[in-house]
Amino acid sequence: MTNKLKIKSSKDFADPAEWREYVRAFAPDEDVDYVLAFERTQLFLCFYKLRGMKPPVEVKAELDRIAKVNEPERTKALEAFNDSLLATATIQLMSECKSAAVIADHSDNQIDQREQLDTLLDHLARTSPHFRYWRDYTGSADCAGRIPWEEFVTTIHSLDPSKSAKRDGEYAVLIGQLGQLLAHYRDNNCPLPPLSFERIWFLDRLRGPERNLQARAIVQGLIEAMKPCASA
Numbered sequence: 001m002t003n004k005l006k007i008k009s010s011k012d013f014a015d016p017a018e019w020r021e022y023v024r025a026f027a028p029d030e031d032v033d034y035v036l037a038f039e040r041t042q043l044f045l046c047f048y049k050l051r052g053m054k055p056p057v058e059v060k061a062e063l064d065r066i067a068k069v070n071e072p073e074r075t076k077a078l079e080a081f082n083d084s085l086l087a088t089a090t091i092q093l094m095s096e097c098k099s100a101a102v103i104a105d106h107s108d109n110q111i112d113q114r115e116q117l118d119t120l121l122d123h124l125a126r127t128s129p130h131f132r133y134w135r136d137y138t139g140s141a142d143c144a145g146r147i148p149w150e151e152f153v154t155t156i157h158s159l160d161p162s163k164s165a166k167r168d169g170e171y172a173v174l175i176g177q178l179g180q181l182l183a184h185y186r187d188n189n190c191p192l193p194p195l196s197f198e199r200i201w202f203l204d205r206l207r208g209p210e211r212n213l214q215a216r217a218i219v220q221g222l223i224e225a226m227k228p229c230a231s232a
Contacts, residue, residue: 010039030071033163037078040210044085056088057081079209086210087217090199117186120200124182128204130175138179149176167212174215181222193225 007027013019020036027035041063048055066077124131134149147155153172178200185192199218206214 007035009042033075034071034078037075037082040082040208041078041085044082044089047089048085051089053089056084083209083213086213090214113189113191114186116192116197117182120197121182121186123201124179124204128175130172130204131179134172134176134179138176149173164208167208171212171215174212174219177219178215178222181219181226184226185222190226193221196221 007023008019010016010019013022019039023035024032045055045059047053062081066074066081069077125135137149137152150173153169153176156169182200184190196218199214203211203214203218
């Protein structure tokens with residue numbers, strides 16, 4: 001698709017940001033979002049090939065189908081396909097991942113759930129600016145008249161109508177929800193759902209739609225696992 005538009009691949013650029021600026025400058029305005037999404041598709045497919053993984057659907061047929069759709073549905077369909085590629089890869093990779101914490105969890109020695117949560121919370125505080133901001137915001141002394149985090153984030157990010165700002169605002173809201181859930185799990189000494197520790201640990205290394213997709217999945221998984229935890 002990018003060849004038809006005579007757009008260079010991101011592989012031709014040392015800096016991904018430089019490539020995105022190049023696309024915005026040379027691709028037709030109506031094709032910019034699709035070109036950016038299509039490049040993510042190619043990166044996912046390259047990863048699948050290197051790992052010897054099978055995509056969730058027949059790729060060529062799906063891409064041909066999407067290419068025939070008019071904008072903006074075309075880009076939305078491609079982003080949904082990218083989400084499915086990411087989700088499938090995440091599930092398979094996480095199932096193969098056997099970190100020391102997971103191995104210990106299946107041994108005769110029980111993990112101290114509160115200690116595990118403390119380790120995870122400390123890690124988020126070091127690596128995630130959004131989590132630090134949420135923690136400082138909710139932990140400030142003048143909290144009596146403070147508006148809810150979700151309302152605060154929505155107000156701040158409404159000043160910037162760009163897609164990236166909207167995604168960043170959504171991610172900030174999700175991080176606040178994640179922080180509340182992790183605090184609940186810690187205070188009640190509840191075990192995290194399988195593989196949640198690893199998914200949360202690497203969450204802030206993702207970018208763009210992929211990061212929000214993973215954050216939503218993690219939050220939903222923690223919520224769904226709360227009922228068995230509460231009744232235990």
